[in-house]
Every structure is written in C-alpha cells, then in structure tokens.
Amino acid sequence: MAAPITAALLIIGDEILSGRTKDKNIGYIAEYLTGVGIDLCEVRIVPDVEDEIVAALNSLRQRYTYLFTTGGIGPTHDDITADAVARAFGVGIDHDPRAVAMLRERYQPHELNEARLRMARIPDGADLIENPISKAPGFKIGNVFVMAGVPAIMQSMLDTIAPTLQTGARMLAETIEAEGLAEGNYAAGLADIASAHPGVSIGSYPSFSTSGFRNQIVVRGRDPVAVARAVAAVQDLLHRLKSDGVPH
Template sequence: MANAAILVIGNEILSGRTQDANVAFLGKELAARGVTLSEVRIVRDDQAAIVAALDALRSSHTYVFTSGGIGPTHDDITSAAVAKAFGVALERDPEAVRRLQNRYGEGELNAARLKMAEIPAGAELVDNPISQAPGFRLGNVFVMAGIPAILRAMFEGIRHTLAEGPPQVSRSVTLTVREGDLAEGLGRIQDRHPEVDVGSYPSFTDGRSLVTIVARGTDPGRLDSVMSETRALAAELGAAVAEG
C-alpha cells in the first residue's frame, strides 16, 4: 500500500502562533484515497532543516507533501531548499511567469512576486486556482502552499495522480465507561482482528468518563464486527452507548 509523509515548514507553527490545519485535512484525504499517512514533520524556515527532513522522508515514503514557504517574502525558502535537496537548479519557469502575468498587472509583477515563478529544474507545476502562484511536483515530492484554502485547492488538482488503494474507512462508538474497565476486553477484540486498527480515546465531559472506540481499516464488514463486539463488551460492563 502506498504511504505518505507531510513536511510542514514554518516558524509560525512551531511558535504556537498558528494552529496547523493541513495535517488533519491531508490525513483524511489520503485515507480516503487508500494512502497511509505514516509520518509528519514540522521544521523551521531553515534550509538545512528542510533539506534534511526532505531527504529522510522522500527516501522512505511513496509520497511527500510539503506545506508552506512558497510565497514572495524573504522567509519563503521552500523552493530553494527542495532544489538543493534534489541537487538541481532553481530556474524561472515560463509557464509560472505566464500564470503570474495573468494575475498581476505589468507594474505589479515585481522581483518578489517573480520569486514565486522560480521552480526547481525538472519539476511539474501544481495548479493554484485561487492565487495562481503554482506549487510543483518533483519526483515523489509535492510542494504546496501553507494557506489551508490554497493547499486544499492544490490537492484537488493532484489527487487523481496518486496511487489508489482500498479506501481506509472507520466506525466509531462512544461509551459511558472508563477506559481502564474496557481495556482488557478491547485488547482481545484487537487480537481477534489484527488487520483492523482499533483505537481507544478517553474523554471527560461534565464530570463523566467517556471512551470513543475507533475501528479503522479497509474491510467494512470487519469494522462492523469490531463495533458489534465492542458494543457487546460494553453491555457486559453495564456501559451505555453515548454516541454512535
């Protein structure tokens, strides 16, 4: 099965100023496509850090998706870092220039904006239907904008190029039980269904202990079995179903 990693680039995520939203979006989209998201890394706007992370991730995953750092300002260094990681030149791409010319008037296409047309040699452009400045694909690496609306629009354009596997689907149920009371029986359910990923997520609402059990996998029938066994276990323990 194809797997993927995400490399989020940006000091604003690590300082806590900006809450990342791209990991959850891509995680869901990749699961639906049947691609397993195995790892995420978040690094600073630092060329050496980006290159090191990119080299590690691209050699160990089918796909790498990067998010952030392809705008016009001095802190946008992702394209140069990707070029360096691949050992290729950063070149002004005529088609990228054309797209920017469509968006910006003659006097507006200044040096800073033209930086967004500097693309590593050999890359294919990724469309940006929102603000034109393209992302790109080089080898197994897709370079995308950090702004969530633009990343989503870019992903729409590349989704069909990805390998397709059986979609990973999930079932969940939330029970009025404490996790430690359910744990032993739940472990036995997991053992009976090794190809299902059974997760247990406790929460506390209005002073009440709840546990959400999530079954994830590619065989909906198996997931239904895990769910009905979990409900039977909950009933044995005298727990009620709060949701699901």
C-alpha cells in the same frame, strides 16, 4: 490485500513552531487522504532552515509513496522551500517561464517585481500545480508535492493533484459508544480483542463535556469482514461488562 499507499506531510515555517500561526492543514489533509485511500503515516514540522528542510525531505520521500509539503513558497526572503527541494533532488532552480506566465495573469508588468518573481522559481524538471486563487503555482518533482501554506490555496492545489495520485482501498471505520463505562474498566478486554484481530486497528478515545466523560471505541481496517468481527467482539465485551454491573 494490496500494499497500502502511504504519505507523509512536511510543514515548513517558523511561524508554526512559534505558535504565531495555528496550523489548519494537518487535519484537512489527513481526512482528505484517508477519504481517497492513502494512509498519512507521519507529519513533521521544521523551521525555515534549509538544512533542516533538506534533511526532512530526503528522509520522508524515501520512506513513503508520497510526500506533501506546505509553506515557504511565497515572495519573502524566508520562503526557501523551492531552493531546499532543488538541493534535495540535486537539480538547478530558476525562473520558470510557465510560472512567470501564471503570475502575469494576476500582476501588471510594473507589479511583477523581483520579490514576486521569487514565486516563479521552480526546480528543474518539476511539474507545476496550478493555483486558481493567487496564481503563484506549487510544483511536483519525483514523489514530492510542494503546496502553499495558506489553507484555501493548499486545498485548491490538493483538489488539482488528487486525480493524479495512486490510491488504495479505503480505510473503514466503525465507532462504538462505550456508554456508562470508563476506559479503565474495558482496557484489558480491549487489548485482548486487539491481539485477536491483527488485521484491524482498535483505539479508545475519551472526551469530556459538561455532562462528563464520553468514551468511544473506534475499529479501523480495510477488510469489511475483519472490521465487522472486531466490532462484534467489542460490543460483546461492553455488553458483558454492563451485565456484570461494572461500576462507571
């Protein structure tokens, strides 16, 4: 099969690291990318420190097909993502006439002050990502997509750029309920199955509710035949354990 298309997500902001803001973008982006055939392989969170942002940008953009960033492109002094991206790519940055025109669609001339114009500072050579909600654009340079941190705006930007992305075969996932069995009872057998089926990923995911533990085994892979074989092996393992009267 063709090599998978990979991605990383870089979340920028002191407010995320302090707990002041609860991130709502990781799960959405992960599910979105999985749905279109892109593997999200790494997520990093860095503070509003230019050196930290630049280091993360240069590391991640070289390792993966795409790098998505969220946060740090607003009008305040600590919104330094655009400057960090420009530095990482070694290009200049200035007010982009296209971005200024977008802001003018929302703000009256007397409202478009110096702070708001910061949102029109775009690294040289970047393409803009439209923002239908607040007009302040994101941008793309190289394989890096710079998006807003506000979830609704980020989601609209992701919808805009999705058709431009190279995608691969979608990941298939099958969930098997391990009803009445604890993880410790099937862990060894599951490890043997995982070793025998290297083309798939097998994970066990317990959860707890008022009714007790619920264990689910998830088989993931791109080859439907390989996934089906692994699922059958897992189901056979669980059936044998239950037939043998393994305690809960």
